[in-house]
Amino acid sequence: QVLLEESGPGLVQPSGTLSLTCSVSGASTTTYDWAWVRQPPGKGLEWLGSVYFSGETKYNSSLGGRVAISIDMSKNHFSLRLYSVTAADTALYYCARHYKDYFMYWGQGTRVTVSP
Amino acid sequence: EVVLTQSPDTLSLSPGERVTLSCRASQFISRYLAWYQQKPGQAPRLLIYDASNRPTGIPARFSGSGSGTDFTLTISSLEPEDSAVYYCQLGSNWAPYAFGQGTKLEIK
Numbered sequence: 001q002v003l004l005e006e007s008g009p010g011l012v013q014p015s016g017t018l019s020l021t022c023s024v025s026g027a028s029t030t031t032y033d034w035a036w037v038r039q040p041p042g043k044g045l046e047w048l049g050s051v052y053f054s055g056e057t058k059y060n061s062s063l064g065g066r067v068a069i070s071i072d073m074s075k076n077h078f079s080l081r082l083y084s085v086t087a088a089d090t091a092l093y094y095c096a097r098h099y100k101d102y103f104m105y106w107g108q109g110t111r112v113t114v115s116p
Numbered sequence: 117e118v119v120l121t122q123s124p125d126t127l128s129l130s131p132g133e134r135v136t137l138s139c140r141a142s143q144f145i146s147r148y149l150a151w152y153q154q155k156p157g158q159a160p161r162l163l164i165y166d167a168s169n170r171p172t173g174i175p176a177r178f179s180g181s182g183s184g185t186d187f188t189l190t191i192s193s194l195e196p197e198d199s200a201v202y203y204c205q206l207g208s209n210w211a212p213y214a215f216g217q218g219t220k221l222e223i224k
Contacts, residue, residue, distance in 0.1 A: 035213075045152075045160065045203055047213040060212050094159055101207035102150040104171065106159035 002026040004095050004107035012089075012114050018082040022095030022107060029053075029071045029078055033098035036069060036080045038091040039109070046091075050098065051078055085114045118142055118206050120216035128222040129194055137189045137219045139204035144184050148208035151180055151189045154218075155200045164189060165207065199223040 008020035022034070035050040049059035051069045059067050063082070071078045082089060090113050096103040119142040129135055139149065147167035152160040162171055164180035167187060177192045191198055204216040 044218045045154075045205075045215040047215065050213070062212075099162070099171075100165065101148065101213065102162055102165045102205065103152075103160070104162050106161075108159055 002097060002105045004097065004105060006093060006095050006107045006110035008093075008110060008112070010111055010113060012085055012112060014086055014114055014116060015084055016114075018080070018085050018089060018093075018112055018114070020080045020093055020095075020110060020112070021077050022079070023075075023077045024097075025076070027097065027105075029076050030073050034069075034071070034078045035096045035098060035103060036067075037094045037096055037103065037106075039094070040088075040091045048080065048082070087114050090114045117212065118145060118214055120204050120206060120214050122202075122204060122216035122219045124219060125217075126220040126222070128224055130224045131194050131196055133194050135191050135194060135221065137202055137221070139182075139187045139189070139216050141185045141187075141206065145206055145208060147183045148206060149180075149182070149187050150205045150207050151178075152203045152205060153198075153200045154203065160203065163202075194223055196223050 003025045005023045012018045033052045036048040049069045051057045066083045068081045092109040094109045095107045097105040121140045123138045149167050151164040154160040163178050168180045179190045201218045201220045203218050206214045
């Protein structure tokens with residue numbers, strides 16, 4: 001059974017860096033492709049970026065280069081960093097595992113608020 | 117950039133009814149489309165991928181069709197637990213993995 005769990009600070013200062021980790025069990029981060037998706041309060045889903053088992057990364061260009069995703073194979077987790085955050089980055093952040101170019105397994109999400 | 121537009125935005129139906137949700141792409145995307153179901157307080161669940169394929173464990177009352185720019189998700193006989201928001205998603209890595217804005221389905 002594949003399980004994903006997001007963790008990280010629930011509050012981030014404006015202009016700061018949002019850092020989240022997704023811990024994976026039941027699958028190896030070296031074998032599959034992984035992604036981050038977010039959902040602002042009361043709104044829809046937005047793909048942030050993906051990291052592929054090849055080592056390649058792809059990001060949503062709407063984030064203006066503020067995002068970085070990496071894998072820590074030794075700990076079987078992957079991470080999200082979002083730089084220069086504003087209130088518009090307040091959202092529920094999900095990590096997910098790809099199946100082809102879709103998202104088959106999801107974490108339960110972690111809520112992040114950007115506020116002084 | 118491909119934009120996905122879903123319709124309708126909301127609808128309210130009764131158990132046992134058949135419903136069809138629509139997702140239209142702003143350009144040709146072959147069959148690279150998925151559908152998700154999201155219930156309140158839960159993560160999205162993948163219902164359909166590659167336009168018409170159901171992952172293991174998804175009930176047969178959910179079906180998908182379409183290709184090119186027009187896609188549909190059909191629920192053949194609504195159950196009370198089908199009350200949710202449904203999203204379509206572009207599944208092609210030559211473009212961002214865009215989501216539609218969602219259709220909220222209420223079961224009366």
